[in-house]
Amino acid sequence: MATDAMANGSIESPSLVANYLEAPPPPAAAAAATSYPQSRISLVNRCIDEPRAVDVAVIGGGLAGVLAGILIPAKVPNVRLKIYEKNRDFGGTWLENVYPGVRCDVPSHVYQATFSPNISWTDEFAKGVEIKDYWQATARKYGVYKYARFGRAVEDASWDPVTGQWRLTLRDVDTGEEELEKADVVLSAVGRFNAWKLPEYPGVKHYKGILRHASDYDPDFNPNGKRVAVIGNGASGIQLVTNLQKEVSHLDHYARNKTWITPSFGGDVRTLEPQPISEDLRKSFEDPDTYLKFRKELEAKYFRKFGAFFRGGKENQELREQFTGIMKERLAKKPELLDELVPDFAPNCRRPTPGPGYLEAITEDNVDYIKTPIKRFTEIGIETTDGVLREVDAVFCATGANVDMVHQFPVRANGHDLRDLWSQDGERGFPYTYLGLATPGFPNFFHVHGPHGTGASGTVPHAVEVQLTYFAKMVRKMSREGIKCMAPLSKATDEFVEYADAFFVTTVLSDNCSSWYNGGKPGGRIHGLWPGSAGHVTAVRREPRWEDWEYEYLSNTGNRFAWYFGNGWTSKEMDQNSDVTSYLRKPDDIDLRDLHESWWDLP
Numbered sequence: 099m100a101t102d103a104m105a106n107g108s109i110e111s112p113s114l115v116a117n118y119l120e121a122p123p124p125p126a127a128a129a130a131a132t133s134y135p136q137s138r139i140s141l142v143n144r145c146i147d148e149p150r151a152v153d154v155a156v157i158g159g160g161l162a163g164v165l166a167g168i169l170i171p172a173k174v175p176n177v178r179l180k181i182y183e184k185n186r187d188f189g190g191t192w193l194e195n196v197y198p199g200v201r202c203d204v205p206s207h208v209y210q211a212t213f214s215p216n217i218s219w220t221d222e223f224a225k226g227v228e229i230k231d232y233w234q235a236t237a238r239k240y241g242v243y244k245y246a247r248f249g250r251a252v253e254d255a256s257w258d259p260v261t262g263q264w265r266l267t268l269r270d271v272d273t274g275e276e277e278l279e280k281a282d283v284v285l286s287a288v289g290r291f292n293a294w295k296l297p298e299y300p301g302v303k304h305y306k307g308i309l310r311h312a313s314d315y316d317p318d319f320n321p322n323g324k325r326v327a328v329i330g331n332g333a334s335g336i337q338l339v340t341n342l343q344k345e346v347s348h349l350d351h352y353a354r355n356k357t358w359i360t361p362s363f364g365g366d367v368r369t370l371e372p373q374p375i376s377e378d379l380r381k382s383f384e385d386p387d388t389y390l391k392f393r394k395e396l397e398a399k400y401f402r403k404f405g406a407f408f409r410g411g412k413e414n415q416e417l418r419e420q421f422t423g424i425m426k427e428r429l430a431k432k433p434e435l436l437d438e439l440v441p442d443f444a445p446n447c448r449r450p451t452p453g454p455g456y457l458e459a460i461t462e463d464n465v466d467y468i469k470t471p472i473k474r475f476t477e478i479g480i481e482t483t484d485g486v487l488r489e490v491d492a493v494f495c496a497t498g499a500n501v502d503m504v505h506q507f508p509v510r511a512n513g514h515d516l517r518d519l520w521s522q523d524g525e526r527g528f529p530y531t532y533l534g535l536a537t538p539g540f541p542n543f544f545h546v547h548g549p550h551g552t553g554a555s556g557t558v559p560h561a562v563e564v565q566l567t568y569f570a571k572m573v574r575k576m577s578r579e580g581i582k583c584m585a586p587l588s589k590a591t592d593e594f595v596e597y598a599d600a601f602f603v604t605t606v607l608s609d610n611c612s613s614w615y616n617g618g619k620p621g622g623r624i625h626g627l628w629p630g631s632a633g634h635v636t637a638v639r640r641e642p643r644w645e646d647w648e649y650e651y652l653s654n655t656g657n658r659f660a661w662y663f664g665n666g667w668t669s670k671e672m673d674q675n676s677d678v679t680s681y682l683r684k685p686d687d688i689d690l691r692d693l694h695e696s697w698w699d700l701p
Contacts, residue, residue: 139655144664145672147700149577150652151176155266155281156245157252159183160190162287162547162562164233165211167242169563170285173570175698176577180279181242184251184271188237190289192230197315197334197494199341200226203363203452208397208557211236215393217383222366222373255284257511257541262582262650264542283573285566286509287546290614290626291499293506297329301475308492312338315494321345324491327480329472331357335496336453340370342494343459350480350488351460352468355612356441358421359428359453364400370455397557404555404631407446407605414606417445428457435460438469444606446554448613501614503529503549503625511540528623532586532594532646533638535568541583541650542576544569549625550598554607556632568639574697575644580652580661590646601629668700 154177156166163181171179185193202209206219209229214236220228237243247268253276254267266279294313296302302309310316312334326346328338331353339351361367383389406413422440429435439457441447460467470482479489500506502522509516516537518524531537534550545551546569552561575581602608602624612618615626628635653661670676678701681694 139657139660141666142653142661142664144661145667145669146578146662146664147668147670148664149174149176149574150580151178152283152573152577153178153263153281154180154283154285154573155264155279156181156285156287156546158190158287158289158292158546159185159188159246159248160192160287160289161233161559162289162566163190164188164237164242165559165562166285166287166546166566167237167245168211168240169566170570170573171245173567174573174577177573179245180247180281181245182250182252182266182268182279183246183248186248188234188242188246189230190233191291191313192226192233195226195313195315195334196317197312197338198321199337200334201337202226202229203333203368204400204557205364205366205396207393208400209559211559212563214239215389217380217389219375219380222375223368252507254507255509255543257543259512262542262652283542283544283576285544285546285569286505286548288505288548290503290547290551291501294497294499296495297497299472299475304477305475305479305493306477307479307490310492310494312494312496313499319492321492323347325489326350327352327488327490327493328496329493330496330498331355332496332498333449333451334498336451336456338494338496339465340453340455340459343462343465347464349465350468350490351465352472352480353438354469354471356439357448357451358441358445359425359439359457360421360445360450361424361452361454363450363452364403366396366399368452368454397560400557401555401632404553407554407607409444409604409606409609414444414446421445425457429461431458431461432467435467438467441611443609443611447606447609447611448615498614498618501626502617509540509543511543514539516540516543522617522619522622528617529625530591530595531625532591534625534628535565536586538586538588538591541585544572550628550635553628553630553632553635554605556636561632561635564636564639568642571642571697575642578662580658582650582652584647584649587646587648590643595623598624598629670701 152174154170154174156163156179159181163183167179167181171177187193201223203223205222206224206228207215209224210216210232216232224232249271250268251271252266253269256265258265263280263282264284266281266284268277268279269275270277294311296309296311308319312330321342322345324346325348326342327350328335328342329352331351336359339349343349383392405411406417408414425439426433426436429439459465466488468482470484470486473481473483475481476487479487480493481487502520504517504520519526519537520529522528529549531545531549534545534548536544546565547558547562551565552558572584576584607615607624607627610620612620613626615624616622617625630638651658651661670678680699681701
C-alpha cells in the first residue's frame with residue numbers, strides 16, 4: 099500500500115514517508131523471490147531540499163564582515179552565523195583610523211554596497227567618519243548586529259578533522275579571558291592592513307615625546323605650535339602631512355620611497371578642501387532613475403582603467419607624462435624635490451596616491467623633506483645616518499601594516515600552520531591560494547578580500563560581494579549535499595599560481611617597486627591583486643569549478659549520494675499548500691537565460 103501511495107503521489111506528510119522508510123524488511127522468502135539488486139545502504143530520511151545547519155564564523159567586522167553578515171544569511175538557508183570583531187562596533191579601518199584628513203580616495207558613491215546605495219553622501223570623497231557611519235547604518239538596516247560578538251579577538255584557529263570543525267580560541271579584549279567556539283566554516287575577513295605596529299628603530303623606547311602610529315592617532319592631540327615628525331609617505335602619511343603642516347610650527351617628513359602623487363584615482367579629481375555634493379544634485383537623486391544613471395556612469399569609469407596597468411602600453415606612458423607634469427607644476431616652490439619624488443618605476447606599480455595639497459605642503463618653509471635614513475631615536479628626537487639630530491615634540495608613524503597578508507594568529511590544519519606556509523621565509527614565501535579563496539590542506543577556511551581579492555580595476559564593494567556570493571554557493575553545496583569539508587586541489591592551485599605569474603609579468607605591477615601588491619618585496623610575487631580585470635575576476639567567480647576541489651562526506655557509507663539524495667522527495671512535494679509549479683509564469687515574464695536556474699526555486 100505504501101508503494102502505491104509513493105507511485106501516485108498521494109503521500110500527504112513526512113510521517114508517511116518515515117513510516118514507509120522504517121517499515122520492516124520483507125520476509126527472507128520474499129527477498130529471495132525477487133531478482134531486484136539489494137543495496138548495501140539504507141535511505142536517509144530527509145528531503146533533498148532540507149539543508150543541514152552550518153555554523154559559519156566570520157572573523158572581522160569591517161566592510162567585508164558587514165557584507166558577509168548581510169549576504170551569507172540571505173543566500174544560505176539554515177546557516178548559523180557569528181561575526182567576531184575585536185573592536186566594539188563595525189567599521190574596520192574607518193572605525194580605527196581617526197587621524198587628521200582621513201578620507202576615501204575614491205568617490206563616496208562607488209564605495210558603498212551595490213544593493214544599498216546612499217543618496218545622502220555629503221561629500222564627493224567622504225571623510226572616514228561618514229564612511230564608518232554608512233557601514234554601521236547598513237549593518238543595522240540588514241540586521242547584522244544580531245550576529246556580532248564585539249570585543250573578541252581570535253587568538254588561534256585549529257582544524258579538527260574528526261568533527262570537521264574549526265576550533266576558535268577567542269580572547270575578551272577587556273578581561274583577557276579566553277573561550278572556545280566551534281564552526282564548520284570560517285570566513286577570514288581580517289582586512290589587508292589590519293595589524294599595524296610601530297617601527298623598531300634603535301632607541302625608540304627611550305623617546306620621551308608623543309609617539310603614535312597613524313592607525314592609533316589620538317584625536318585629542320593638539321598640533322598647534324608643535325614640532326612634529328611624520329614617518330612614511332603612503333596614503334595615511336600623505337594625508338597626515340597635508341593636514342598637520344598648516345598647524346604645526348615645524349614638520350619633519352621622513353620619506354624613504356619615491357612615489358607617484360596623482361591628481362585623482364580613476365579620473366575623479368580630489369582637492370584638499372571639502373568637495374560637498376550640491377543640494378540640487380542630492381535632491382535629483384531622489385528620482386531612482388536619475389540616481390541609477392549617475393551611479394552607473396561613475397562606477398563604469400573604475401572598470402575602464404585596466405589598460406593603464408600593462409607594460410609598454412600607451413595608457414601607462416601617458417600617465418607617466420601626466421603625473422610628472424603635475425608634480426613639477428606643484429613643486430615649483432622647491433623644484434629640487436622633483437627628483438626626490440618621481441619614481442623610476444612606472445605608474446601603477448604601486449597603488450596611485452591622490453595627494454591633494456601634499457606637494458604644496460612639503461614645499462612650505464616649515465617642512466623638511468628628509469630622505470636620509472633614520473639611524474636612531476633619542477629622548478628628544480630622531481637622528482639620521484648623517485649625524486643630524488632633529489628635536490620633535492611628537493612622532494607619527496605612517497609606516498603601514500602587515501602587507502604580506504599573513505594572519506596574526508595561528509591557522510593550523512593537518513600538521514601545518516598557514517603562517518609558516520605564507521610568510522616570506524616560509525615554505526611558499528607568499529600567500530599561496532587557489533583563486534585567492536583558499537589554500538590546499540586547510541579545509542573550510544576561506545579568505546574574504548584577501549590575496550587576489552580584487553582586480554586592478556573595478557570597486558572594492560562589488561568585488562567583495564561577488565566573492566561572498568561564491569562562498570555562499572560553496573556553503574550551500576556543503577549543507578545540501580552532505581559534504582563535511584572542502585579544500586582546493588594542489589594541482590589546481592599550482593596552475594593558478596602559474597597563470598598569475600604569466601599574467602603579472604606583462605604588467606607594470608612586476609616593476610622593481612615595493613608595494614602591498616607584492617608584500618613590500620620588490621620582485622616578489624604579486625598577490626594583492628587578481629591576475630586580470632574586474633570583469634575577469636567577476637566571470638571567474640560567477641560559477642565555482644567544483645572539479646578543482648576535494649571533498650569529504652558526512653555519510654560513513656562511502657556513498658556520496660546517500661545523505662544528499664535522502665528519501666527521494668522535496669519538502670515542497672509533501673506540503674499540499676506549496677507551489678510546486680513555480681516555474682510556470684506568464685510567457686512575457688520569463689527570461690530564458692534564467693529559466694530553471696534559481697537555486698531557491700525548486701518544485
